[in-house]
Amino acid sequence: MRQNFLLALLALLWPLLAALPVAANTICTLVADPVSRTVLLAEGDCQTRVTPASTFKLPLAVMAFEAGIVKSATEPRLPFKQGYADWIKSWRQDTDPTMWIHNSNVWYSQRITEQLGIEQLTAFARSFGYGNADFAGDPGRDNGLERSWISSSLQISPLEQAGFLAALLQRQLPVSNDAIDGALSLLESPRAAEGWNIWGKTGSAYPRRADYSFDYARGWGWYVGWAEKEERRVVFARLNQDDQRHEITGGLRARDGLIAEWPGIAARAGL
Numbered sequence: 001m002r003q004n005f006l007l008a009l010l011a012l013l014w015p016l017l018a019a020l021p022v023a024a025n026t027i028c029t030l031v032a033d034p035v036s037r038t039v040l041l042a043e044g045d046c047q048t049r050v051t052p053a054s055t056f057k058l059p060l061a062v063m064a065f066e067a068g069i070v071k072s073a074t075e076p077r078l079p080f081k082q083g084y085a086d087w088i089k090s091w092r093q094d095t096d097p098t099m100w101i102h103n104s105n106v107w108y109s110q111r112i113t114e115q116l117g118i119e120q121l122t123a124f125a126r127s128f129g130y131g132n133a134d135f136a137g138d139p140g141r142d143n144g145l146e147r148s149w150i151s152s153s154l155q156i157s158p159l160e161q162a163g164f165l166a167a168l169l170q171r172q173l174p175v176s177n178d179a180i181d182g183a184l185s186l187l188e189s190p191r192a193a194e195g196w197n198i199w200g201k202t203g204s205a206y207p208r209r210a211d212y213s214f215d216y217a218r219g220w221g222w223y224v225g226w227a228e229k230e231e232r233r234v235v236f237a238r239l240n241q242d243d244q245r246h247e248i249t250g251g252l253r254a255r256d257g258l259i260a261e262w263p264g265i266a267a268r269a270g271l
Contacts, residue, residue, distance in 0.1 A: 027239040028158040029258070031269040034166035034226070034235050039159075041269035049131055049155035050239070053203030054104040054251065055222045056149040059164060061101065061183035063124045064112045066175040073098045073185050078111055085110070101186040104202065104251075106150070113145045121145075127174045130164055131156030138212075151205045151214070158237035161224045165235040169226060193227075193262040200225020200236075202251030218242060221250020223258050232271065 028046040032039045064070040077096040084107035086092050091105045100108040113121060118135045125133035134153040137144030148154045156164075167173050171180055190197035203222035206214040221240040226233060238258040240250055258265070 025241055025243060026257075027241055028237065029265060030158045030162055030237045031234050031265060031271075032162045032166065032236075034169045034233060037163070037166055039162075040234065040271070041265065042159075043268075044239075046158040046237070046239075049157045049160070050220055051151045051203075051205045052131065052149050052154060052156045052161070053151075053205035053220065053222060054106075054109075055156075055161065055201050055203035055224050056154065057101055057104065057109060058168075058183060058187075058201045058224075059125070059128055059130055060109060060112060060149075061097070061186055062128075062168070062173065062175055062179050063116060063121070064097075065179035065182035066124075067116060067120070069112055069115050070097050070182065072182070078108060080107070098186050101201070102188055109149075110146055113148075118144055125154075128164055129160065129167065131160050151208050158224075158239050161222075161237040162235045165224060165226060165237075169233070169235065187225075190228075191259050193259050194266070196227045196229040196262060196266065198225060198227045198259055198262065200255060202249070202255050204249040204251035216245045219246070219250045221252075221254035223251060223254040227262070227266075229271075234269070234271065236265075 026044060028044040029041065030039065030046045031041040061070065070076070074096045077094055079094050080092055088103065090103040091107060095105055095108050099105065121135045122133050125131070132155045134155065135144045135148040136153045137146065137148045138152050144153065168180060171177055173180065187199050187201065190199045200223050204219060206216055206219045209215055219242045221242070223238045224236065226235045236258070238254050240254045240257070242250060246253070
C-alpha cells in the first residue's frame with residue numbers, strides 16, 4: 001500500500017521535478033573595480049584558463065570595428081549561405097552586427113576572423129591581454145580561424161576576462177574610442193537587479209574528449225560584463241560547468257543565475 005502511494009505521488013510530482021533546472025557547479029564568481037583593478041570578490045577557481053566560447057565576440061567586435069570590417073550596428077549585413085554553422089534557427093538568416101551579438105552567431109564570427117587572419121587576431125589579443133592569445137586551433141586540423149575560441153586553443157581565465165573588461169571600460173585598450181563605442185553598442189539592453197543595471201555577454205561550449213567528440217554533460221557556461229548603480233561600476237565574471245546535459249545553454253543559465261544572485265554577490269563584494 002505504502003509503495004503504491006509513493007509511486008502515485010512520484011507520478012504526480014515528476015512533471016514538476018523534470019521542469020526544474022539542472023544544477024551547474026560554479027567554478028568562479030569574480031567582481032572587481034575597473035578603475036583600481038582591485039578584486040572585490042573571488043569565489044572559487046578564478047585563475048585557470050578555459051575556452052572563452054562566445055564571450056570572445058566582445059573583443060572580436062572591438063577588433064572588427066578597429067579594422068574597419070564592421071562599420072556600424074547594422075553594417076555589414078552578411079548573407080547566410082548553405083554550409084555555414086546553422087545549429088540555431090536564428091543563425092539561418094542574413095545577419096548584421098547587432099544580430100550577430102544578440103544571437104551569438106558563430107558563422108558571422110568566422111567571417112570576421114577570416115578577414116582578420118591569425119596574425120592580426122594574435123596581435124590584437126596580445127595587446128588586449130586576452131588570455132593566451134592562441135589562435136592555432138586544434139592540433140593538426142588547421143581550423144584556428146574557424147573555432148580556436150570554441151573548446152580549442154584560445155584560453156582565458158575569469159580573472160583575465162575581468163582585466164579585459166576593465167581595460168575596455170576604462171578605454172585603455174590600444175584601439176580607438178570609436179571601436180570601443182561600436183562594440184559596446186552591440187550588446188543587449190541592461191538587465192535590472194536591485195537597483196543595478198547589468199550588461200554582459202554569455203558563452204557556452206563543451207569540452208572535447210580524446211576521440212574529438214564533445215562531452216555534452218560537462219558544458220561550460222560564461223557570463224562576463226559589468227554592473228552599474230548610481231556612480232558605482234564594477235566588472236564581473238561568472239563561470240559554471242555542468243555535471244549533466246541540459247536543454248538550455250550554460251551561458252544563458254550562468255547569466256540568469258548571476259542576475260538572480262546579484263544582491264548577495266554585491267553584498268559579499270562590499271558594494
